[in-house]
Amino acid sequence: MWSYILKRLLLMIPTLFGVLLLTFVVIQFVPGGPVEQYLAEARAGAGTGAEGGSVYRGAQGVDPQRLEQIKALYGFDKPAHERFFQMLGQFARFDLGTSFFQNKAVSQLIIEKLPVSVSLGLWTFLISYLVAVPLGVAKAVRAGSRFDLVTTLLVLVGYAIPGFVLGVALLVIFGGQLQWFPLRGLTSSNWEELSWGARIVDYLWHITLPVTAMVLGSFAVTAMLTKNSFLEEIRKQYVMTARAKGLSERQVLWKHVFRNALIPIVTGFPAAFIGAFFTGALLIETQFSLDGLGLLGYESVIRRDYPVVMGTLFLFTLIGLITKLVSDLCYVWVDPRVKFD
Template sequence: MPAYILKRLLLMLPTLLGVLLVTFVVTQFVPGGPVEQYLAEAKAGRGGEGGAMNYRGGQGVDPKRIEQIKALYGFDKPPHERFWLMLRQYARFDLGRSFFQNKDVWQLIREKLPVSVSLGLWTFFISYLIAVPLGVAKAVRAGTRFDLATTLLILVGYAIPGFVLGVALLVVFGGQLQWFPLRGLTSGDWDEMGWAARIVDYLWHIALPVTAMVVGSFAVTAMLTKNSFLEEIRKQYVLTARAKGVPERRVLWKHVMRNALMPIIAGFPAAFLGAFFTGSLLIETLFSLDGMGLLSYESVIRRDYPVVLGTLYLFTLLGLVTKLISDLCYVLVDPRVRFD
C-alpha cells in the first residue's frame, strides 16, 4: 500500500504539469487576449482612466502605453519565462490576481464557492438518498411493472436537460403560480430575519435550481445500484444463504448490500468533493446565481488568465487527490483488493 500511494503521488506531478502546460499554450496564444481587449476598449473610448484616456481612445493608444499594458499583464516576458514564473507561484499555492476584477483568485473562489456548494451538496445528497433506495427496489422487483415504470421515468428525467427543466419550473412555479422566487439564494431583507426565517427563505430560494439539477443526476446512480444488486443476487452465496433459511431481508441488507454498493461507496469521495466545486453555468445563469460556473465562463470569455489557470490548477490537484482516495476506498470496502 505505501509503495502504491507513493507511486500515485509521483504520477500526479507530470499529470498536473501536462494539464497546466496544455492550457497555458491554448490560453496564451489564442487571439483576443487581455492586451487586445484593453486596446479595443481604448479605441472605443472606454479605457476607464478618465477623460484623457477616453479622448485618446478615438485616436489610438500610444506605443509606450501599449508596452506598459503588456508589462502590467506580464506579456513583456517570453512564454517559457511566464510559464516558469506561474509554476513557481503555484508551488507556493499563490493563484495570482485577476486582471479585470482587481481581486486575488483565492478571494474570488471564496466569494463564489458558497453558491456552488449550496447547489452541489443539495444535489449530491438528494440524488443519493433517492437513487440508492430506488436502485435496490428496482433490483428486488426486476422485470415487474414497478421496474419498467421507474425505468421509464428515470430515462425521461435523464433525457431532459437541466436548463430546459429549469426554464419550465421558472415559467410555471416562478412566473404563473408565483410559488417560488425567480432569482438569488436569499431575499433582500435576509439580514433582518431571524434564524428560522432565514432557513425557510434559503430553502424557498434553492428549491427550483436544485430540482432542475437533481432530476437528471440520479439516473446513473440508480441504474448502477440496480445492476450491482442484480449481479450479486444471482451469485452462489445468496442461493446458499436462502437454502439455509436465512430471512430474505437479512440476505439483502446484510450480505448483498455490502458487496453491491462497492462501486458506489468507492466513488463516494470523488462525488462528494466534486459537489463543492461543480458549477452549473446554465442553472446559475438561469436563476441569477453568481457561482463558480458563471465565474469560469466569464473568465474564459474575458481572457482573465489568472482566474482560468488558477482555478484549473486547484481543481485538477483536488481531482487527482480525490481519485487516489477513491481507489484506496476499495480496500476499505473490500479487504480482498490488493494493489500489487
Template sequence: MFAYIVKRLLLMLPTLLGVLFITFVVTQFVPGGPVEQYIAESRRGAGAGAGGEVGGYRGGQGVDAKKIAEIKKLYGFDKPAPERFLKMVGDFATFDLGRSFFQNKSVWQLIVEKLPVSVSLGLWTFFISYFVAVPLGVAKAVRAGTRFDFVTTLIVLLGYAIPGFVLGVLLLVVFGGQLQWFPLRGLTSANWSELGWGARIADYLWHITLPVFAMVIGSFAVTTMLTKNSFLEEIRKQYVLTARAKGLAERRVLWKHVFRNALIPIVTGFPSAFIGAFFAGSLLIETLFSLDGLGLLSYESVIRRDYPVVMGTLYFFTLIGLVTKLISDLAYVWVDPRVKFD
C-alpha cells in the same frame, strides 16, 4: 499501500503540469487577450469622453506604443512566454494563484467568495441523488421485471434525457413566473441578513429548491440503474442461495449480505461524485438562476480573458480532481479488503 500512495502522488505532478502547460499554450493563441481588451476599452472611453465628431476622432487615434508597452508590463506580457509559464508554476507550487486582471482581487479571494454557491448546489445534489437513487435501485432489483420496475425505469430515464438547463427554464416559467411560488434568481433574498435564523433557513430553502431540482433530476438514472444491476448480480451468486437455504429471512439476506457487496462500486464512487457535484454541470444552472458560483466565475473569466482566474481555477479544479481520484481508488481497499494494489 504506502508505496502506492507515494507513486500516485508523484504521478500527479506531471499530470498537473501537463494540464497547465496545454492550457497556457492555448491561451497564447486565443485572440482578444487582456491587453487587446484594455486597448479596446480605452478607445471606446476616449471616443465617448470627448463627444461628437471630435470624440470619434480621438477614439480612432487608438493608443500610442508607449501606453501599450505599459499595459503589457502591467499584465506581465512584457516577458517571454516560457518565463511567464515558469513563474506561474513556481507561484502555484506555493499556492499563490495571483490576482485577477479586471476584478482587483486575488484568485483565492474570488474562489472563496463563489464557493458557498457551488457547495450549496453540490451538497444538495449529491445527498438527494444518493438518498433517493440507492433505495430506489434496491427496490427495483427486488421487484425486477414487475410493473414497478418498468414504470420507475421509464421515469428515471425520462428525467435523464431532459437537459437540466431545459428543465430549469420550464421550472422558472411555470413555478417562478406563472404561479410565482418560487423566486426567479439569487440564493437568498435581499433582506436575508435582517431575518431571524428560522426565517433565514426557510428563505434559503425557498431559493435553492428550483436550481437543485433542475440539477438533481438527471443524476438519478445512473446511480439507480447501477444499484439495481449490482444487486441483481449479487442476488444470483451462490452465497445468497446458501444463506436462503439456511433459512435466513429475506430481509436479512438482502440488507446484511447482498447490500454490503452490491454497494462496493457505488461507495467507491462517493468521493468523485461528492466533489464532482460541486463543480460539474452547474454553469448553465448558475447562469439561469443568477447564482454567482464557481461555474459562472470560470465562464466569465474565459470570456474576459482573465488569465490568472482561468489558470488559477483550473489548477484548483485539477488538483481536487486528482486527489479525489486517489481517494476513490483507496476506497476500494476500505470497502473490499480483497483488493490489492500490487
C-alpha cells in the same frame, strides 16, 4: 499500499505539469487577450470634438510607451516560458494569482463563489444518493415488475430532459405564473434582518427550483447502477447458500448482498462528494441569477482573465487527482481482496 500511494502522489506532479503546460500553450494562440481587450475598449471610447461632433479616441492610436505599460501590467512584457515558470512557482506556494479585471486574489474569488456552488452541489448530491440508492435496491428486488418498468421509464425521461430546459419550465410555471418561488438569487435582499428560522426557510425557498432542475437528471445513473449491481450479486452462489441456510430475505439482502453490491457506488462516492463542493453549473446559475463557480469560469474565459482560468484549473485538477486516489483506495476499504501490487 504505501508504496502505491507514494507512486500515485509522485505521478500527480507530471500530470499537473502537463495539464498546465497544454492549457498555457493553447492560451498563447487564442486571439483577444487582456491587452487586446484593453485596446479594443480604448478604440471604442468616443469623445467630443471641438465642433460638438463625436470622434473616436482609439482612432488616434495608443502611445507606444502606454502600450508597454499595459503589457507590463498584465505581465506580457516577459517571454512566454518565463511567465509559465513564474506561474508554476506561484502554484507551488499555493498562490493562485490575482485576477486581471476584478483586482482580487483568485482564492478569494473562489471562496466568494463557493456558497452558491456548495448549495447546488451538496443538495444535488445528498438528494441523488438518498433517493437513487434505495430506489435502485427496490428496483432490483422487484426486477421485471410493473414498479420496475414504471420507475425506469420515469428515471430515463428525467435523464433525457436537459437541466436548463427543466429550469426554464420551472421558472415559467412556478416562478412566473404561480409565483410560488422566487425567480433569482440565493437569498432575499432582507436576509440579514431575518431570524435564524426565517433565514433557513428563505434559503430553502430560493434553492428549491435550481436544485430540482439539477437533481432530476442525476437519478438515472446512480439508480440504474445500484439496480444492476444488486441483480448481479443476487444471482451469485453465496446468496443461494445463505437462503438455503434459512436466512430471511431481508438478512440475505442487507447482510450479504448490500456490501458487495455497493462497491461500484461507494468507490465513486468520494469524487461525487468532493465534486459537490465545487459544482459549476453555468446555465442553471445564469437562469436563476446565481453567482457561482460556473459563471466565474465562463466570464474568466470570455474576458481572458488568465490568472483565474489557470488558478482554478490548477486547484480543481489537483483536487480531482487526490479524489481519484481516495476513490481507488476505497476499493481496499470496501473489498479487502483488492491488492495494489
